[in-house]
Every structure is written in structure tokens, then in C-alpha cells.
Amino acid sequence: MADERVVVAFDQHSPDYKAGFPEIGHPMRSKCPVAWSEENGGYWVVTGRELIGQLAKRPDLLSNDHDPTGKRRGYRGITIPAPEGRTTRGGFLEMDPPEQLEYRRVLNPFLSPAAIERWRPMVSELSEACLDEVVESGELDFVDDLANVVPAVLTMGLLGLPLLDWVHYCEPAHATVYTPPQSPDYPRVIDLSIQMAFRLAGELERVKADPRPGMVGALVEAQRADPETFNDEDLVGTLLLLIGGGFDTTTALTSHALHWLDTRPGERRRLLEEPGLLDTATEEFVRFATPAQGGGRTITTDCEVGGHRFGAGDRVWMAYGLANHDPDAFFDPDEIVLDRFPNRHAAFGLGVHRCIGSNLARMSFKTMVVEALRRVPDYRVRQDGVVRYEDIGTINGYRHLPASFTPGRRQGPPLDEVIGRWQRTLDGEQA
Amino acid sequence: MRVRVDPDVCQGHTLCALAAPEVFLLREEDGHSYVVGEEVPPSMEEAVRKAVATCPEGAISIEG
Numbered sequence: 001m002a003d004e005r006v007v008v009a010f011d012q013h014s015p016d017y018k019a020g021f022p023e024i025g026h027p028m029r030s031k032c033p034v035a036w037s038e039e040n041g042g043y044w045v046v047t048g049r050e051l052i053g054q055l056a057k058r059p060d061l062l063s064n065d066h067d068p069t070g071k072r073r074g075y076r077g078i079t080i081p082a083p084e085g086r087t088t089r090g091g092f093l094e095m096d097p098p099e100q101l102e103y104r105r106v107l108n109p110f111l112s113p114a115a116i117e118r119w120r121p122m123v124s125e126l127s128e129a130c131l132d133e134v135v136e137s138g139e140l141d142f143v144d145d146l147a148n149v150v151p152a153v154l155t156m157g158l159l160g161l162p163l164l165d166w167v168h169y170c171e172p173a174h175a176t177v178y179t180p181p182q183s184p185d186y187p188r189v190i191d192l193s194i195q196m197a198f199r200l201a202g203e204l205e206r207v208k209a210d211p212r213p214g215m216v217g218a219l220v221e222a223q224r225a226d227p228e229t230f231n232d233e234d235l236v237g238t239l240l241l242l243i244g245g246g247f248d249t250t251t252a253l254t255s256h257a258l259h260w261l262d263t264r265p266g267e268r269r270r271l272l273e274e275p276g277l278l279d280t281a282t283e284e285f286v287r288f289a290t291p292a293q294g295g296g297r298t299i300t301t302d303c304e305v306g307g308h309r310f311g312a313g314d315r316v317w318m319a320y321g322l323a324n325h326d327p328d329a330f331f332d333p334d335e336i337v338l339d340r341f342p343n344r345h346a347a348f349g350l351g352v353h354r355c356i357g358s359n360l361a362r363m364s365f366k367t368m369v370v371e372a373l374r375r376v377p378d379y380r381v382r383q384d385g386v387v388r389y390e391d392i393g394t395i396n397g398y399r400h401l402p403a404s405f406t407p408g409r410r411q412g413p414p415l416d417e418v419i420g421r422w423q424r425t426l427d428g429e430q431a
Numbered sequence: 432m433r434v435r436v437d438p439d440v441c442q443g444h445t446l447c448a449l450a451a452p453e454v455f456l457l458r459e460e461d462g463h464s465y466v467v468g469e470e471v472p473p474s475m476e477e478a479v480r481k482a483v484a485t486c487p488e489g490a491i492s493i494e495g
């Protein structure tokens with residue numbers, strides 16, 4: 001059936017995609033829920049919500065494996081195109097079951113809804129402190145001053161790394177995502193990301209010598225029991241993955257929501273006042289913006305899924321962002337409907353690779369948004385200063401979202417003091 | 432009405448618990464869902480139907 005395939009001119013990293021998202025998916029999808037693009041070496045683009053769900057449930061047919069050194073089948077992982085010059089894979093997101101499940105089993109207990117609740121007080125205090133830092137000035141950048149900070153410090157806490165170290169990871173975590181290879185800044189960003197990997201390898205050694213609670217500690221413990229599955233290289237890959245997932249996606253989500261709310265004071269009030277609305281609205285912002293726009297897969301064997309044929313070795317991009325705007329699955333798909341429910345969005349991915357941190361993301365998103373709406377209730381975005389990611393094909397993010405508001409009064413201690421206090425609390429719990 | 436969550440299909444999206452918190456509980460270890468009891472009280476049937484419709488994995492089934 002290869003000759004019957006629908007061929008489209010499509011590249012999620014292109015300016016057209018950024019300018020056209022989400023409408024760009026409609027003409028493609030109406031021809032076929034999976035189309036072929038010749039860009040990036042040739043790949044299938046899945047835009048239909050039904051089909052994406054069917055495919056995601058077949059980890060036997062779709063592989064996430066990344067094997068840059070050709071030890072296994074030479075598959076190219078979850079980024080299309082695969083990054084050049086890499087010799088390691090991106091943690092358990094670039095593994096298949098059962099290996100991948102081993103990692104998730106170790107990390108899941110840190111990310112269940114019950115486990116996340118423990119962190120809520122810290123997230124509230126951090127959000128308050130971030131806003132305190134700027135509230136007297138009447139100006140802020142929601143990205144630099146709030147949404148970059150809170151998820152980053154929280155991720156440090158979950159990993160069991162020093163909270164104040166978030167600053168070392170912040171720029172590389174975001175810049176590696178938003179800087180395209182053709183940018184003049186690219187070599188510097190690659191350098192930063194190498195330094196980040198070295199720093200994490202150093203942390204790993206420190207925790208091996210001096211066990212600590214937290215995700216790093218749990219991975220080190222798993223390594224003792226099974227040094228092959230939990231080898232150093234994949235542990236560093238996993239830490240990079242957790243930092244990327246923890247730092248960048250929630251930032252993107254929070255920025256989208258605060259930008260959308262800019263011109264909607266009535267909706268701001270409703271979110272604070274109507275019980276339950278924040279829960280459905282959170283899912284709706286996640287659906288609409290889909291921070292992680294999609295993921296690459298490799299077909300393991302000639303197969304047919306949902307009436308569509310795929311060949312062994314074919315590359316597939318699961319376009320979660322576009323599938324989340326499929327009119328067959330969502331009424332008015334390009335509108336934000338705060339009380340939309342049911343909402344079967346695929347923004348956290350589907351199947352065995354579903355986002356492991358979704359509960360964390362929801363909690364920190366809600367806390368930051370509520371705190372922003374309370375502390376700077378009349379903010380207006382300075383549109384001329386808004387900068388979105390140059391390439392949104394990986395993460396649909398913002399680099400800057402500046403706003404002005406009526407200045408208020410500081411209510412608590414400086415941010416670093418709050419972080420320091422939480423560090424002592426966490427250390428105390430461990431002693 | 433009786434309700435079941437297929438543990439092999441559930442991936443812990445937690446949306447069922449948002450729809451019907453009285454019926455679906457989330458496991459402490461991994462956030463995956465299980466039901467309090469298979470028999471659904473009539474007052475909760477509507478909420479359970481919503482949960483079925485919102486589960487992104489199609490992990491929840493009802494009978495009767």
C-alpha cells in the first residue's frame with residue numbers, strides 16, 4: 001500500500017509549524033490520520049487521536065530505543081531527526097519494556113499523587129517567594145521570575161540534589177530545547193549541556209559514596225542490585241531526562257495559561273472562585289498547548305494498525321499536539337473550554353511511555369497559576385516582549401512572557417532564604 | 432452497574448479519579464487506578480460513565 005500513502009510537506013521544527021499550530025493539522029488529518037513527510041529523512045506523522053491511541057498501545061510494534069553506537073538494531077530514538085553526534089540515549093524514554101519498566105518501577109513511588117502531596121507546601125512557598133521578589137516593582141517576566149524557578153527547584157528536591165543548584169541546570173535545560181542547530185549560539189549551548197552531564201555524573205558519584213534519599217539515591221541503590229540495567233551511562237541519561245521533563249514542560253504550560261488569561265479577567269476570577277474549575281482547566285491547558293508536542297518511534301516489524309500499514313524500520317512521529325486538536329475527539333478543538341470534560345487528551349503521551357511526572361506537573365502548574373492570579377491580579381502581558389521558542393516542535397515553550405501590574409507589598413522572605421530553609425527541612429528529615 | 436479497571440491498560444492518568452473520586456482510588460506506589468468496589472451505587476453511575484469517557488487509555492469498562 002506504499003503507493004497509496006498521503007504525502008505532506010511537514011516538519012514540526014519549521015517556522016510554518018510554529019505559525020500554523022494547531023490548525024496546520026486539520027488539512028492533513030482530514031486526508032488521513034497518518035501522513036508521510038519526506039523531511040528529516042522521511043517519517044510518518046500521526047495526527048488522529050484514535051490512531052495515536054492504537055499505536056501507543058503497541059510497544060511491541062513501536063520502539064523508543066535509541067542505539068547510536070549500533071549495539072542493537074541501530075534505532076534512532078524519540079527525536080526526529082535524531083540529534084547528531086550523540087553516543088548515549090536519553091534515559092528510559094529511549095528504552096523499551098521490560099528495561100524501561102525497571103526504571104519506572106524505581107521512580108514511580110516518588111511521583112504518585114500521594115507522594116507529590118508532600119511537596120505542595122514547598123511549591124506554594126516557592127511560588128510566593130518568586131512573586132515577592134518582583135511584586136514591588138510592578139514588572140515581571142513570568143518565565144524568568146516564576147515558571148523557570150519553581151519547577152526547577154522542585155525537581156532538585158525530588159532528585160535529592162542541592163536545591164540551590166537549580167541555577168546551574170536552568171539555562172542548559174531550556175536552551176538545549178529552544179536553540180536550533182543552525183543558531184550561532186548552538187556551540188555554546190552544546191557546551192553547556194556537556195557541562196550539565198558532567199555535573200550530574202559528579203553528583204552520581206557523590207551519592208554512591210554518601211547515600212542520600214531521593215531519586216538519585218534510589219537509582220544508585222537499583223544499580224547495586226542490577227549494575228547492567230542501571231549502568232552509569234543510562235543513569236546520567238535518565239537524570240538528564242528527568243531534568244528536561246521537570247524543568248521545561250511545566251514552564252511551557254504555565255506560560256501558555258498565563259498568556260491566554262491575559263485578556264480574560266473574568267476567566268481569572270472564575271478559576272479562583274469556581275470549585276473544581278481549576279482541575280478541568282488544567283487538563284484543558286495541557287491539551288490545548290501540549291507542551292511536549294510529540295515523540296518519535298521506530299516500527300519494529302511490518303504491520304497494520306487501525307487499517308494503516310507500516311514497514312519495519314519506518315520512523316513515526318506521534319503528533320500528540322495535533323491529535324489533541326482532532327475534531328473527532330474534541331468539540332471545538334481549537335477553543336479553550338475551561339470546563340471541558342471528558343477530555344481524553346494525549347498531552348502526557350499514552351501507553352507505557354506516558355509522562356511519569358504528570359501529577360507533579362499538575363500540582364506545580366496549579367500552584368503557580370493560582371499564586372500569580374492572587375498576587376498580581378491585574379497583570380497585563382507586554383506583547384512586544386513575548387518571545388516563544390524559536391522551534392516549538394519539541395517543546396511548545398516561551399522564552400519570555402513579560403507583564404506589568406499594580407505594584408504590591410512583599411509578604412515574605414527573599415527567595416534564596418526560602419530555598420535555604422527548605423533545604424534544611426529536607427536535610428533534617430533525612431537525618 | 433459494575434465497573435472494572437484493566438490494570439494492564441491503565442497508565443495512571445488519574446482522570447477517572449477526577450471524574451468519580453468516590454469510585455476510583457489511586458495506588459500509593461504508582462498512581463494507577465483501582466475501584467473501591469465493583470458494584471456502582473446508582474447515584475454514581477453518571478460519574479462513572481464520565482470516567483469511562485475520559486480515560487485516555489480506555490482502561491475502564493462497565494457492565495449493566
Ligand code: SF4
Pocket residue numbers: 436440441442443444445446447448455462463464485486487488489490491
Ligand atoms: S483515567 Fe484511565 S489510565 Fe488514568 S488512572 Fe484512570 S483508569 Fe488509569
